[in-house]
Amino acid sequence: MQRIGLIGTGAIAAIHLDGWRRMPGVELVGYYDVRPEAAERAAQRYGGQVFATLDDLFAAVDVVDVCTPGTAHKENVLAAAAAGKAIICEKPLARHLADAVEMVEACERAGAPLFPAQVVRFFPMYKQVKAQIDAGAIGAPGVYRSARSGSFPRPGRDFSAPHYADFNLSGGVVLDVAVHDIDFARWCCGEVERVFARGLTFSGKEFQDHALILLRFASGAIGHIEVSWSHPRTTFRTRVEVAGNGGLIEWDSLDRPPLLYELYDDAHGFRRIGGSPTADEDEPYYAELAHFIDVLEGRAEPIVTARDGLEAVRVALAAIESMRTGKVIAMKDFGG
Amino acid sequence: MTHQLVRIGFLGIAHLHSASYVQSLLTMRGVEVVGMWDHNDAIAAEWSSQYGVPRFASADALLNAELDAVVVCSENAHHRPLVEQAAGRVKAILCEKPIATTVADAQAMIDRCAATNTKLQIAFPVRFAPTVIELKRQLDAGLLGEVFTVNCTNHGSMPGGWFTVPELAGGGAVLDHTVHVIDVLRWFFNAEVTEVYAEIGDSLLHPGLGIDDAGLLSFTLSNGVYGTLDTSWSRPPSYTIWGDVKLEILGERGVIYADTLHQYITVASNAAGKTRWIGYGSNIDRGLMTDFVEMIRTGGEPSITGEDGLRAMQVALAAYESARRGEPVRL
Numbered sequence: 001m002q003r004i005g006l007i008g009t010g011a012i013a014a015i016h017l018d019g020w021r022r023m024p025g026v027e028l029v030g031y032y033d034v035r036p037e038a039a040e041r042a043a044q045r046y047g048g049q050v051f052a053t054l055d056d057l058f059a060a061v062d063v064v065d066v067c068t069p070g071t072a073h074k075e076n077v078l079a080a081a082a083a084g085k086a087i088i089c090e091k092p093l094a095r096h097l098a099d100a101v102e103m104v105e106a107c108e109r110a111g112a113p114l115f116p117a118q119v120v121r122f123f124p125m126y127k128q129v130k131a132q133i134d135a136g137a138i139g140a141p142g143v144y145r146s147a148r149s150g151s152f153p154r155p156g157r158d159f160s161a162p163h164y165a166d167f168n169l170s171g172g173v174v175l176d177v178a179v180h181d182i183d184f185a186r187w188c189c190g191e192v193e194r195v196f197a198r199g200l201t202f203s204g205k206e207f208q209d210h211a212l213i214l215l216r217f218a219s220g221a222i223g224h225i226e227v228s229w230s231h232p233r234t235t236f237r238t239r240v241e242v243a244g245n246g247g248l249i250e251w252d253s254l255d256r257p258p259l260l261y262e263l264y265d266d267a268h269g270f271r272r273i274g275g276s277p278t279a280d281e282d283e284p285y286y287a288e289l290a291h292f293i294d295v296l297e298g299r300a301e302p303i304v305t306a307r308d309g310l311e312a313v314r315v316a317l318a319a320i321e322s323m324r325t326g327k328v329i330a331m332k333d334f335g336g
Numbered sequence: 337m338t339h340q341l342v343r344i345g346f347l348g349i350a351h352l353h354s355a356s357y358v359q360s361l362l363t364m365r366g367v368e369v370v371g372m373w374d375h376n377d378a379i380a381a382e383w384s385s386q387y388g389v390p391r392f393a394s395a396d397a398l399l400n401a402e403l404d405a406v407v408v409c410s411e412n413a414h415h416r417p418l419v420e421q422a423a424g425r426v427k428a429i430l431c432e433k434p435i436a437t438t439v440a441d442a443q444a445m446i447d448r449c450a451a452t453n454t455k456l457q458i459a460f461p462v463r464f465a466p467t468v469i470e471l472k473r474q475l476d477a478g479l480l481g482e483v484f485t486v487n488c489t490n491h492g493s494m495p496g497g498w499f500t501v502p503e504l505a506g507g508g509a510v511l512d513h514t515v516h517v518i519d520v521l522r523w524f525f526n527a528e529v530t531e532v533y534a535e536i537g538d539s540l541l542h543p544g545l546g547i548d549d550a551g552l553l554s555f556t557l558s559n560g561v562y563g564t565l566d567t568s569w570s571r572p573p574s575y576t577i578w579g580d581v582k583l584e585i586l587g588e589r590g591v592i593y594a595d596t597l598h599q600y601i602t603v604a605s606n607a608a609g610k611t612r613w614i615g616y617g618s619n620i621d622r623g624l625m626t627d628f629v630e631m632i633r634t635g636g637e638p639s640i641t642g643e644d645g646l647r648a649m650q651v652a653l654a655a656y657e658s659a660r661r662g663e664p665v666r667l
Contacts, residue, residue: 124599124616124617124618125599125601125616127616128601128614128615128616129601132601132603132614136607137603137605137607137608138603138604138605139606139607246605246606246607247603247604247605247606247607247608248602248603248604249601249602249603249604250601250602251600251601251602256593256595256598257598258467258594258595258596258597258598258599258617259467259470259471259592259593259594260592260593260594260595261474261479261590261591261592262590262591262592262593263479263480263589263590264589264590265589271590275467275470276467276599277466277467277469277470278466278599278617278618279466279618279619279622279623281618282618
């Protein structure tokens with residue numbers, strides 16, 4: 001039985017909590033949040049207790065799930081590592097490379113497992129893409145292409161803590177969003193050798209951010225990633241394509257969903273609604289957290305490591321550096 | 337969570353779903369797949385070694401192994417003797433669809449299980465597709481208001497082997513695929529099929545096959561809904577995927593286009609010589625097996641009964657009768 005404690009009880013914590021509370025073999029013990037009233041709300045909704053200090057939380061749990069904004073990851077991960085806890089840390093691991101390196105090294109020294117929540121590896125369609133590559137269906141990957149496009153997380157809206165709009169705190173769409181696709185691209189194609197990117201991050205346009213990122217992998221493969229916080233509000237589109245020397249894999253969230261409702265009534269007018277439900281245990285955040293528990297208890301080998309989380313941050317920061325300078329960034333020399 | 341160990345055996349594995357069922361059970365905590373038997377030595381030996389499940393010399397020997405339950409995945413015509421043999425010696429039986437090939441066989445199975453206090457569940461995995469579960473939820477909530485009609489397909493690929501031998505299969509594409517969709521519609525609407533008209537093609541898509549490989553059913557339900565179902569084995573080897581389960585449901589407030597298994601990535605592979613759709617949706621056979629094991633563990637009642645299996649099969653048999661007579665058949 002693993003006892004779970006959360007640090008941070010915002011939007012991503014709510015998604016984790018929906019998983020923790022229905023997972024067999026774990027006990028959801030409680031919460032620490034710098035805003036005690038937020039922790040109180042979580043306790044009322046999901047059960048468990050509110051801890052007044054981090055040390056109180058550490059004394060009561062086996063696994064610390066860090067769900068704070070990225071700027072607070074480092075202090076919490078370092079404290080949890082010092083307390084010898086197993087740690088789950090939301091992505092991106094840190095805002096700055098030196099911080100991410102310090103976190104990963106501290107955990108390695110302390111022998112504290114650190115699981116970066118790179119959840120895209122647990123989305124069923126992405127898992128299947130990787131499985132087909134591993135099965136040799138397309139030969140060696142040559143051209144990777146993916147997109148992750150939504151609207152700007154404006155302050156005050158759902159899932160939109162104020163820090164997103166401050167580049168110095170969030171790193172913008174590239175660090176917050178492209179870190180998903182960079183991690184998945186590395187999983188499919190191996191290490192990134194160089195990066196070139198253009199985007200809106202430094203354009204001065206308020207509440208707009210977008211990037212087109214080109215990658216060259218050490219294998220010789222090339223990659224293209226689009227990430228957007230400039231698409232129309234309420235839309236969210238993802239797609240992935242991998243072309244190999246023996247075939248091609250495609251998936252696009254704009255393809256028809258298995259359930260498509262076309263409805264009309266006078267109150268709502270015309271509505272067109274898509275749905276693609278999964279079984280509870282295949283919900284990606286649940287699958288991710290359950291996998292980390294399986295690794296802790298020796299039932300599985302890790303699908304993603306702290307070093308993967310660190311390298312995804314490093315490549316994302318290189319893309320930002322490329323946007324800022326207009327230069328190609330070689331990963332070999334890039335230190336953040 | 338601690339689980340009481342549930343001991344399960346496979347009685348007949350000729351149906352290809354047995355592969356998926358056993359893989360689901362082998363990964364389930366608290367379940368032991370104790371053994372298997374099949375009358376065909378060659379396929380029994382191969383299946384046993386492939387899944388690491390001990391092979392028993394006879395059905396009787398397997399049934400002596402203190403099992404909680406058996407899964408019957410034999411040829412359709414053998415369902416009855418195997419279920420009758422197992423009834424009373426296990427707590428529960430999961431029988432592959434269709435329940436049998438005649439009404440008399442199905443009724444005998446139901447009666448024997450009732451008389452021996454053995455739970456009989458029929459394997460209709462489509463009920464466990466998350467899309468189908470969501471559809472039922474929406475229909476129950478009245479999303480469409482009054483439902484007028486359903487336009488359905490359960491296309492497939494021609495399976496070959498015993499599926500095309502009338503004495504073993506009891507029927508071709510029409511029996512094989514009618515039961516899935518009819519079961520889902522009976523479950524959605526809590527209604528029975530009242531009349532069936534069918535156009536059926538024998539060896540239409542596969543010359544020389546010797547059994548029906550295409551079928552179109554037109555039916556009415558007791559709740560006033562009318563509909564059609566295409567059961568054809570019409571997906572050729574060169575197609576992207578084995579088949580589909582599609583339901584287009586029209587009602588007073590709108591329409592639902594449900595392509596229930598359409599959660600695919602597209603994979604073009606030179607090695608495979610074609611472009612395929614590879615599924616990433618939740619494993620519906622795992623859902624079926626989890627439900628069956630939970631039923632055994634909790635001592636509950638089957639979610640899909642022998643009666644459900646009989647009613648769905650009767651619709652397929654009525655379709656054959658309609659095609660023979662050239663007129664609608666009332667049930």
